[in-house]
Amino acid sequence: xxxxxxxxxxxxxxxxxxxxxxxxxxxxxxxxxxxxxxxxxxxxxxxxxxxxxxxxxxxxxxxxxxxxxxxxxxxxxxxxxxxxxxxxxxxxxxxxxxxxxxxxxxxxxxxxxxxxxxxxxxxxxxxxxxxxxxxxxxxxxxxxxxxxxxxxxxxxxxxxxxxxxxxxxxxxxxxxxxxxxxxxxxxxxxxxxxxxxxxxxxxxxxxxxxxxxxxxxxxxxxxxxxxxxxxxxxxxxxxxx
Amino acid sequence: xxxxxxxxxxxxxxxxxxxxxxxxxxxxxxxxxxxxxxxxxxxxxxxxxxxxxxxxxxxxxxxxxxxxxxxxxxxxxxxxxxxxxxxxxxxxxxxxxxxxxxxxxxxxxxxxxxxxxxxxxxxxxxxxxxxxxxxxxxxxxxxxxxxxxxxxxxxxxxxxxxxxxxxxxxxxxxxxxxxxxxxxxxxxxxxxxxxxxxxxxxxxxxxxxxxxxxxxxxxxxxxxxxxxxxxxxxxxxxxxx
DNA sequence: GAAAAACAGATTGTCGACAATCTTACAAGA
DNA sequence: TCTTGTAAGATTGTCGACAATCTGTTTTTC
Numbered sequence: 001x002x003x004x005x006x007x008x009x010x011x012x013x014x015x016x017x018x019x020x021x022x023x024x025x026x027x028x029x030x031x032x033x034x035x036x037x038x039x040x041x042x043x044x045x046x047x048x049x050x051x052x053x054x055x056x057x058x059x060x061x062x063x064x065x066x067x068x069x070x071x072x073x074x075x076x077x078x079x080x081x082x083x084x085x086x087x088x089x090x091x092x093x094x095x096x097x098x099x100x101x102x103x104x105x106x107x108x109x110x111x112x113x114x115x116x117x118x119x120x121x122x123x124x125x126x127x128x129x130x131x132x133x134x135x136x137x138x139x140x141x142x143x144x145x146x147x148x149x150x151x152x153x154x155x156x157x158x159x160x161x162x163x164x165x166x167x168x169x170x171x172x173x174x175x176x177x178x179x180x181x182x183x184x185x186x187x188x189x190x191x192x193x194x195x196x197x198x199x200x201x202x203x204x205x206x207x208x209x210x211x212x213x214x215x216x217x218x219x220x221x222x223x224x225x226x227x228x229x230x231x232x233x234x235x236x237x238x239x240x241x
Numbered sequence: 242x243x244x245x246x247x248x249x250x251x252x253x254x255x256x257x258x259x260x261x262x263x264x265x266x267x268x269x270x271x272x273x274x275x276x277x278x279x280x281x282x283x284x285x286x287x288x289x290x291x292x293x294x295x296x297x298x299x300x301x302x303x304x305x306x307x308x309x310x311x312x313x314x315x316x317x318x319x320x321x322x323x324x325x326x327x328x329x330x331x332x333x334x335x336x337x338x339x340x341x342x343x344x345x346x347x348x349x350x351x352x353x354x355x356x357x358x359x360x361x362x363x364x365x366x367x368x369x370x371x372x373x374x375x376x377x378x379x380x381x382x383x384x385x386x387x388x389x390x391x392x393x394x395x396x397x398x399x400x401x402x403x404x405x406x407x408x409x410x411x412x413x414x415x416x417x418x419x420x421x422x423x424x425x426x427x428x429x430x431x432x433x434x435x436x437x438x439x440x441x442x443x444x445x446x447x448x449x450x451x452x453x454x455x456x457x458x459x460x461x462x463x464x465x466x467x468x469x470x471x472x473x474x475x476x477x478x479x480x481x482x
Numbered sequence: 483g484a485a486a487a488a489c490a491g492a493t494t495g496t497c498g499a500c501a502a503t504c505t506t507a508c509a510a511g512a
Numbered sequence: 513t514c515t516t517g518t519a520a521g522a523t524t525g526t527c528g529a530c531a532a533t534c535t536g537t538t539t540t541t542c
Contacts, residue, residue, distance in 0.1 A: 051526055055299045090338065151324065156400070
């Protein structure tokens with residue numbers, strides 16, 4: 001018998017669908033940072049009860065894109081320049097790790113998948129679909145994390161990605177311009193196919209920094225204007241054990 | 242007016258208490274890997290309804306120590322040698338990062354806190370309280386992540402920690418021996434106080450590896466025996482976008 | 483008139499019951 | 513004997529209603 005690979009059956013719970021809907025709304029910026037999620041209103045709009053909606057919200061709180069205050073409400077996380085900086089600096093570290101781990105596992109299937117995702121980015125770029133462009137670019141970057149064969153790394157990257165995607169979307173929405181039309185990933189893909197691992201790692205860092213500068217500048221601008229609920233969270237001794 | 246630092250008020254929802262209870266039960270090994278959590282039974286034992294219990298479980302699923310299959314149940318995650326390997330290898334990377342970030346931020350309060358946590362480990366070691374020893378040792382290691390002033394890093398480390406603590410507890414339970422009585426953290430603390438950052442980073446790696454070897458060997462042994470629900474999750478091209 | 487107390491409205495947290503789904507056991511048919 | 517269909521029981525998913533809490537306003541008191 002031929003061993004056909006079936007993909008997992010789709011999640012059939014309302015909860016899962018709600019999670020997907022909410023996540024998309026948040027990551028595309030339809031739900032803005034700081035915005036409160038009214039349970040009754042949303043549950044009525046989605047035609048579900050509050051139970052699965054609340055469970056979905058708990059998941060997204062743990063996922064790090066919502067925050068919850070008991071008896072006060074659940075809110076889309078606020079985006080500060082520091083958050084972006086934190087996410088990016090950690091991302092650089094695990095990118096380097098992911099490349100190192102993926103490197104010896106590269107095979108034809110890897111290269112094919114790399115090309116496929118690269119093509120998807122170029123496609124979205126041609127179509128001037130900014131949301132899709134962000135998605136596909138992050139998926140291209142995600143390949144090294146998926147291929148590294150480290151489930152914990154993959155989870156970590158996915159958590160980071162959620163935030164990055166949110167930040168990017170926010171950025172794009174605010175600037176409302178059709179995105180750099182150039183192919184910014186040509187070198188990245190070429191190096192991943194090559195034989196110089198250190199060069200690939202180095203480029204990953206620099207390439208990310210490139211996108212990053214504009215984003216950080218934008219975020220700093222945001223904080224100048226709307227300084228609602230700021231608060232410098234300086235690290236300090238946490239509650240003692 | 243003197244600026245007194247008040248600690249946050251305790252969460253007063255049942256959900257939060259349930260999360261704490263369940264997490265502790267899992268991390269100490271009272272709930273064993275693979276075990277199914279019966280909602281009705283647990284809710285009756287805790288004298289709460291299923292609603293807050295289910296919300297708590299969703300949080301722990303996202304936290305990575307429970308896994309959920311729709312209409313089948315929620316289970317404590319299975320511990321494989323590969324999981325441990327994954328967690329540790331990533332931990333080494335972010336440890337290095339955390340030390341680098343913490344380094345310029347070290348001050349007297351840092352050193353005091355370092356000593357405090359170190360003392361807690363030694364205390365637990367003297368009292369032969371293995372569970373507490375694991376907790377305190379991880380808290381000692383956690384200081385560099387808390388002090389690094391990077392919220393995303395801290396979250397990531399806390400997720401990793403949950404698993405490591407679970408693995409350690411399992412290990413200790415199985416071996417049932419009173420733990421290495423020596424002070425394994427003397428050098429670590431000394432180097433963190435010193436002036437050679439690279440040396441501290443290097444030691445963190447090696448030190449962790451030291452604890453790790455026994456744990457990994459044990460986990461491999463586990464897999465030899467109970468090979469229930471194995472399955473080699475080789476990385477492959479995920480579902481296309 | 484200002485501070486404190488009491489009230490009203492809205493929202494979140496929790497509960498008990500019902501619906502949908504899965505598992506198991508058992509019977510029917512090839 | 514093996515497969516397929518069916519029914520019973522148990523468990524998870526979802527719903528609507530009630531309780532607890534917060535916020536803002538009004539009333540009372542000095």
